[in-house]
Amino acid sequence: MNERVAIVGLGWTGFRPVTPEVSYRELMYDAALRAYTDAGVDPRRDVESFVTVAEDFHEGTSIFDEYVPDQLGAALKSMHTICGDGLHGLATAYMLVRTGQFDIVAIEGHSKASNLLTIDEVTAYAQDPVLNRPLRFNTHFVAGMEMNRYLHETGTTREQCAAVVVKNRYNALANPSAPYGANLALADVLSGPMLSSPLGHREAAEHADGAIAMVLASEEKARHLTDKPIWIEGVGWCNDSPSLESRDWGQATYTQEAARMAYRQAGINNPLQMIDFAEVDDIYAYKELQTLEALGFFRPGEAGELTADGFTTPEGELPVNVSGGSLGWGHLLDATGLARALEVVLQLRGEAGARQLEDVEVGLVQSWRGIPTTSGAVAILSN
Amino acid sequence: MTANIKEFPGTPLSEKDFKEGKILFNHDELKGDFAWDTGIAIGSYLAALKEGLILGATCYTCHKIVVPPRTVCEWCFNPMDEYIPLMDTGTVNTFSLCYVTWDVKRIEEPEIPAVIMLDGASSLDSGPIMGGIMHLLGEVDPEKVHIGMRVKAVWKPPEERQGSVTDILYFKPIEEE
Numbered sequence: 001m002n003e004r005v006a007i008v009g010l011g012w013t014g015f016r017p018v019t020p021e022v023s024y025r026e027l028m029y030d031a032a033l034r035a036y037t038d039a040g041v042d043p044r045r046d047v048e049s050f051v052t053v054a055e056d057f058h059e060g061t062s063i064f065d066e067y068v069p070d071q072l073g074a075a076l077k078s079m080h081t082i083c084g085d086g087l088h089g090l091a092t093a094y095m096l097v098r099t100g101q102f103d104i105v106a107i108e109g110h111s112k113a114s115n116l117l118t119i120d121e122v123t124a125y126a127q128d129p130v131l132n133r134p135l136r137f138n139t140h141f142v143a144g145m146e147m148n149r150y151l152h153e154t155g156t157t158r159e160q161c162a163a164v165v166v167k168n169r170y171n172a173l174a175n176p177s178a179p180y181g182a183n184l185a186l187a188d189v190l191s192g193p194m195l196s197s198p199l200g201h202r203e204a205a206e207h208a209d210g211a212i213a214m215v216l217a218s219e220e221k222a223r224h225l226t227d228k229p230i231w232i233e234g235v236g237w238c239n240d241s242p243s244l245e246s247r248d249w250g251q252a253t254y255t256q257e258a259a260r261m262a263y264r265q266a267g268i269n270n271p272l273q274m275i276d277f278a279e280v281d282d283i284y285a286y287k288e289l290q291t292l293e294a295l296g297f298f299r300p301g302e303a304g305e306l307t308a309d310g311f312t313t314p315e316g317e318l319p320v321n322v323s324g325g326s327l328g329w330g331h332l333l334d335a336t337g338l339a340r341a342l343e344v345v346l347q348l349r350g351e352a353g354a355r356q357l358e359d360v361e362v363g364l365v366q367s368w369r370g371i372p373t374t375s376g377a378v379a380i381l382s383n
Numbered sequence: 384m385t386a387n388i389k390e391f392p393g394t395p396l397s398e399k400d401f402k403e404g405k406i407l408f409n410h411d412e413l414k415g416d417f418a419w420d421t422g423i424a425i426g427s428y429l430a431a432l433k434e435g436l437i438l439g440a441t442c443y444t445c446h447k448i449v450v451p452p453r454t455v456c457e458w459c460f461n462p463m464d465e466y467i468p469l470m471d472t473g474t475v476n477t478f479s480l481c482y483v484t485w486d487v488k489r490i491e492e493p494e495i496p497a498v499i500m501l502d503g504a505s506s507l508d509s510g511p512i513m514g515g516i517m518h519l520l521g522e523v524d525p526e527k528v529h530i531g532m533r534v535k536a537v538w539k540p541p542e543e544r545q546g547s548v549t550d551i552l553y554f555k556p557i558e559e560e
Contacts, residue, residue, distance in 0.1 A: 023422025029455050044460050060417035070457040117416040130409050140453075 001100040004231035006222035007345050007381070009039025010108075014210020015330045015339070016179050018114040024059070024211075028052075028110050033210035036073070039215035042224055043073025047215065048102040050079035053089035053109040053334045057122050060115070061295040072108055072213075086212065087314060087337030091235040095214045101121035103218045109335030112208035126372050132244055140204070140302050142244065142372040144196025147286040149249035151198060153300065156289055158198055160304030163190035164285040165203055167313055168321045170330025174355040179208055180328050188316035189285075203285035208330020212338040213284070214345075230345045233362070233380040234268070236261025240374030247374055252287075255366060255376040263296075264288040266380040271296045272318060276360040276382070277347060281368040282325040291366055292320065299361035314357060322347065322355050337367030337377060348383040419540035424452045427466060431473045435538055437501060439512065440455040448512045451503055471536035472557065476515050480525050495520040499534055499554055517549070521553030533557040 011034025022030070036043050042049075050072050055062040060065055065081040068074065082089045086109035088089060093107040118120060120138055127133040134351050150156065166189060173180035194204035222229040238257035241247050259271075268274050280295070281290040289303035297318060298306060306312065312320035322341035332339050344363035346352045362382045367373035400406050421429060424440065428451045431438040440452030440463040447458065452466050478497035484490055498515040518529060521537065534554040542548040 020420050023420050023424070024427060026424070026454050033460075042397050042460070043460070057415065060415065071455055073455075073457075073460040075457040112420070115417055117418055118414050121414040124415060125415075129411055133411060134409065186526075209390045239497065382516065 001096050001342050002103070002218035002220075004219040005094050005097045005216055005227075005232045006219065006349070007232065008217045008222050008226045008229055008342075009037075009041065009213075009215030010342060010345055011038055011214075012177070012210060012212040012342055013167045014111075015177055015208040015332060016210070017206065017208055017330070019209040020114075021207070024110060024112040024192050025067070025071040026113070027209065027211045028068075028108055028213075031110070031213040032072045032106065033107055035106065035213035039121055043106065046106050047106045047261070048075065048078065049096050049105045049202065050074040050077060050080045051089050051093045051107045052079070053084060053085055053086045053107075053338070054081050055060045055334050057112075057125055058111075058116060058333050068108075070374060072106060074106075074333075078102070082091040084334070085337040085367045085369045085375065085377060086339070087235075087341060087365060087379060088237055090214070090338065090341055090379060091237055091377060092170040092230075093214075094232050094235055097216050097218050103221045105216045106213060107216065107338070108211065108213040109209065109332070109338040110211035110334040111330075111335050112149050112209055113333050114209050119207070119301070123371065124210060126184065128242070128244070135318075138196070139371045140199065143204070144199045145374045146249050147199045147284065148197075150251075150290050151288055153250035154293070154304070155301050156286070158190065158200075158302035159186055160308050161203055161285040161289065162186045162200075163304070164282060164288045165310045165327055167307065168282055168288075168325040168327040169323055171314065171355065172324025174353075175324050175329060176353070178324040178329040180206055180326060180330060182328075195201065197256045199284060205283045205326035206333035208332055210332055210339075212332075212335050212342050214341070216340070218377030225243040226376035227381070228349045231382050231383050234265030235275040235377070235379045236263075236265070237375075237377035239376075242374065244372065251300065252368070252376060253373075254374045255291055255368070256296070256379065258376045258378040259295045259366070260356055261379050262378040268380060271364070272298075275318075275362050275364045277322065277344075278341045278364040278366065279321055279325070280364070281336070281340070281376075282321055282327050283336070283368065283370055285327065287368060288320065288325070291340065291368070295366060299359045314355060319357055322352070322357060334374070336370075337365065340367055341379060341381070344381050348381060385386070402552060422454075424454045424463075429454055429546040429548075431468070432548065432550045433544045435541065435544070437471055437516065437536075438466050439469045439501070441465050441467055446511075448503065450512060450516060471551075473499040473501040473515065473534060473539075473554070474530045475520070475528070475530055475534060476500045478520065478528055480528070493525050493530060495523070495525060497528075497534075497554065516551075518551060519553045520555065522555035527556075
């Protein structure tokens, strides 16, 4: 059994609103090739198992696993697809290495959101077909209702949620691969059209195309391959009830539980003190606030005020979504959690360029699988 | 085993019961519209079909040709070296006589899906052709189709081609001399 697992290779391509010049396979190949080159491994010789994250409805082909091996160098090798968020895929790759059966494992996630012309109609297929779908609501209503209850329970304001948009899209200006960088004022966010009240259209991340690949290795292989291994100190994941009728609408309990699992493994008992920065879900602006509270950084109701005060800016006490998050870097469908992890690895390696944070040793990654799910994952990484 | 049961218990349902609303059910249709970017390899392949050419890609490292072309060689993971036109003649690798249509209707005359291993365009081609065209056979007696049968593409007229795999209507047997 391998006790410790490190991320030893990173590759990504994108992220852009459209990528008409390449197929999804070519997008995946580009990211994978970069990750293998970064890790100094040959996928045909060295990589022993491969994991992809993909949702068939997003791809337009069922049993998507079958369409993966060639472009990852995985033909005639152990591979499978995780139908979950990218961070679930990272957790799976981590476990594959932990078993001791595999020493080098690759994980890939991608988005060709631009190819999905009826994304809202397809997302509606995540609603219960008998109980909820016949009511014919656009699935954004789930986020609207969740935000409404969250604001109600915590006293958080719409302005404080809008502050997340201002911060993350401003952060994206320092990220060369982020398509949605902008210098906005609160009023610019709040004056936009409503999506599903109280949720405004400008508080929801726009989609982007892109692909991300990582190479994971056992400690022995990692020390051989790189002088900058990024250790996976803990991973956790959790689902609440799918029921719209009985779920906890105000709090992200699933993230709280996923964090508890990851913190236990990583030995974290005081997140704010022990974690230097975080990349968390912000597909909708309020989710960043709700998530930071679920992660135990703040008490319920504190995140909005602290965000408005600059506590989570790159210069603040706890930098959150320095990459620009989904709001600035784009909503990457099933690859979203991997994008959050990508930034944490870059920061811990000291390779984040103009947005590099100083003296960071421990970073947190959190992801949510999007509406209408209660599916979250958390990982703790260190250098 | 069921052959021994003369009468099944329970109440059989008919189409009429559903139409008359005697049965509770939900009907829903998926609106899933996709526009897949074909990209470099498949985009080139489809554009070539419109011109009446079948493109393959060759890897000099592995000495293999694949059709349809790809940007990466699945064996060595290097980029493919060159796209080359192949002949529109070939040999049936496998086939089936299919008596049920796409939309699930029984038919008397079978449809014949086949994978056809194409002939290389010249003796300079770097190696064996590893992929075949997944297509269908036509102008052929189903009884006479066999693995190893020599066939040739029947193309749509140039003005009707759209850059699609259906620019080839079907493959038909080559008259053996």
